[in-house]
Structure formats: C-alpha cells, structure tokens
Amino acid sequence: MNARNLFAPVLLAAALAVPASAMNPASPLPPAPNQPMSPVILDPGHGGDDEGAIVRGVREKDLALVFARKLKARLARNADLPVVMTRDTDRYVTLDDRLVDSVDMSGSIFVSLHLTHVQGKKASGAIVYSYGAEKLRKWRKRRHPSVPPMPAPPRGQADDSARLARTFSRALRADGFKAEASRSDYYVLKNPAAPSVLIELGYLNNPDEAAKLTDGAYQDKMVESLAKAIEEYATARSIRVDMPVATKVAVKR
C-alpha cells in the first residue's frame, strides 16, 4: 500500500455520484440483438512508482501489462468484444481511477491482472478472486490493499463476479493450467459498476513458474485461455438477456 491509496474512497465516492441505474449491469432495458457489448475493462495491476512484487528483476507491474496487452490484442479478433485498458503504459493509476473507467465506459466486466509473491513458498498456479470473505491465509502478503469505506457490491453482482471467476478458473484448468477460484475483499472487487475479478496469474517467487510466466509462448497460451473465458462469459450473458425468464434461470445455474 502507499499513501495515495488511502485517499481512494473519497475520490471514488464523488466519481460514482451517478444514477444507480447507470451503474447496474443488469439494466431493465436489455440491449437490442446484435448491439455490441459494452467494453471489457482490463486492469494491469500497479504501474509507475507502484511496482508491485519484484522477484529476481521481474517486476509485477511490467508482467501484468504484458499480459493485458496480449489479452487485448487477442480479444480484438472478436469484433463484438471492445476492450478498454485502465493503463497501457508504465504509469501509476489510483484504485479509484481504475474503477471510474468501469462506470464511465459502462464496462461489461472488470478484469484486474496481477502476479503473486509470497515468502519461502513453492506454491504455483493462478487464483481468480471475486468479492467475498477470504479464507484465512496467514502466509499471504496483502499487497493489494482493501480499503474499508468502500461498500460491498450488490449481492446479485457479487454472484455474477463469482460466476465470472469460476469461468476463468475452469477455462485455465481445461487448458492444463493450475487454477482455482477464491474470494477476497480487495478494493477493485468492490467495483459497483460491473462483475469484477482479480486474477493472480502465478507465483513470481517460484523460479519454475516465473520462468514460464516470462516466456512469450506460455503467455500466449495462458492469454488464449483467459480470452476464451471472457468470450464464454459474454456469450452466456447475452443468452440470458435474450432468452425467456424460465430459460435464463436454467442457464444461470
């Protein structure tokens, strides 16, 4: 955490002073068929002075940006999925400004990308967090601060975030990656504007995993899985909008 993060809630409270209907992704007015989705917001963690984890010269802020750029490029092949990045350079972005993009752009989903660093562990694999009470993990360094004044997201949206997290972890496992869905109260997961997840792509302190995460071919393979998850979620979401209510319930389960 750094000092700037402490002021995040005040700024966001002002920025979010928009009608609740404008922030609710489950609008009562479904989009017309063939209408493009509102943008996917990709959020490369950290940036600028906030470098995130640094292990053997690999900086979390750089690697998160590499993955985000590759994921944006991959999603660009799907014309129905516009993508906006909260940062596309090595610059610091406040936690609030990351979420304000979701509100201003009517983001469809918010995906924050990070890498993990823990001391003295050989843990591996990706963890996809959505908002909720976190299992007690005394060993985990809390590098992504939770700022209490931000209220929890609406229940229905939290459920959608959990569904999105499971879609990511399933897609990664289907392609041979180790991945699990979990819960946390990280600030960006309280995003009131769209279903939101924070993905820890892997453990930088694990030398074998760090070598993979910095390998271009491995990055491309992982990005392909992430893109498939976003496309799957977007497809299911539009099916729910267009289908009769009885069918919607079945699909949501």
Ligand SMILES: [Zn+2]
């Ligand atoms: Zn991070």
